Amino acid sequence: MELSNLLLPTIPVPMIVALLAGGFFLHRIWGNSFFTSNFLQTNSKLATEGIKFHTQDTEKEEAPAQVVSKESDFPANWWTGKEIFDLERRALFSKSWLYVSHRSRFTKPGDYHSMELAGFPIFLILSRDQQVRAFHNVCRHRAYTVTKRESGSTSVLSCKYHGWSYNTYGQLVKAPQFDNVAGFNKSENGLFEVHTRVSESGFVFVNLNAGPNVPQIETGSLDAFASRNGVGAASAWVGGETLEGNFSWKLGLRLNQYLNATKLENRISQPLTTKLGRFLKNGKSEDVSFFPNASFHAIRDTELVYSLSVVPVSEEKTSIRYDLVSSQGENNSNAGDVSANLKNFLNEAIGVLEREYQGRVSGSGYVSSTSTMSPS
Structure with a gap:
């Protein structure tokens, strides 16, 4: 299937x-x-x-040359x-390969996080061999949801419908009333696994292609970005949240026009000398994008990197996920302030995109200026 x-x-x-x-x-x-x-x-x-x-029926006809003069x-x-x-x-x-998490969110075997990607329910779990694996969040018995919790930790995940249970490798370990069923084999009824890769810098990607082979994922630019900003597999996840907006995910890709690390840097509480030094350097915050829906941003003088992922919930609703990763470990003094300001920025941007979306759909024009957002 x-x-x-x-x-x-x-x-x-x-x-x-x-x-x-x-x-x-x-x-x-x-x-x-x-x-x-x-x-x-x-x-x-x-x-x-x-x-x-x-x-x-018209393959032999040659189409006349056409010149595109406008969008x-x-x-x-x-x-x-x-x-x-x-x-x-x-x-x-x-x-496509989709960014979903960072390795540091999984600290012990059995830690898991569930999510939906464009309507496909999956969960990630750390197996006993310390490898992060992903599975479709669908029981093999009657296609019921295996776990409805967003996150947790357990050595066995049990479907609440009829009690089928799976270990951290996705293998079926318990199937009530099926032990004596002729021809039933537990080893053939494990969860459907999702292709999973973890980059050198600890960022976790999945590919939902049901085939056995998928293209290799290229994370060289992302890993180089992470290395320059001190982020690796051993860094610490220090915050994150999923927000939703009523607009097409395609419009959601414009988030970075309303929010960037430089604006965020100007809002967070830092010593005046730090802000002055950053101003005199006259540099820009570094970021990198990953097709088709994720971007990663370094926040200068904080030892923090945040990710943004834009995932459709439906044709008219989109979820925006942000995660903060610290190269200093869990005790990063800037994490709380950055997370709060990042969430505020995102909520403001979501409001702008919702109005723009309604304008596009209704044909009445749309908001395209950041002037509707609070000043940075």
Whole structure:
């Protein structure tokens, strides 16, 4: 059973064109080479296959050359269409490496964290061999949710429906009333595992592709960024929270236009000499983006790095997750202040994006200025 392949086998050409048009929109606001090398390559293949299928009677005709003189308008359902959203789930969120956590959130075997990624429920758990693994949060018996808690720690996860239980490796260890069922094999009924990788700097990624093989993940730029800012697998997670907003995840990628580490630095409480020294250096805070929906930001003079991930809940709702990682360990004196200000900034930005989204959907215009946010 492939949990992540949910779309019909054929893709209408208008949907493909819409997705590719949106790709250029996302590339424009994302500005990262990961986008061109992954999204456009993957979905150009999708588009080619789809167009061949739907135009097989006209393959021999040569299309006249066309010149694009202006940016294409998005189709009416680009922001709210269920079909477009399902295509994005298949083409992006079930095929790409997605950042989900940091290794430091798992301190002992059995520690776990559950989440939904574009409607796919999963959980991460630290196994007894000290490896972080991910599984679909779906019981193999009747597809009930294995754990409804956001986080916890246990050596055995039990489904509350009929008591099927799994260890930290996802193996089925208990199946009430199935012990004497002919042909039933516990080893064949473990949880569906999700491809998981942990970068050298401790950032955890998953890939929901149901196939046995997935492309290698490239984290060189991220690991170099983390190294320059003192963050590694042994660093400490010191805070984080998930917020939600009523707008398309595609619009959520503009968060970094309303929030950046420099604005955050100006808000946190620090000695005047620290702020003056930073001003005289006249430098910029460092950040790096990771396709398709995550970014990482260093906050100068705090020994802190924060991550932002934008994940669709539905075609009209988006979750924003931030996490703080400290290179100083758990006792970073700046962590509380930074976390509080980061949350305030995000709530302000979410409000702006919600108004912009409603303006786009209604066609009445939209807010595009940060002037509606509190001054930094």
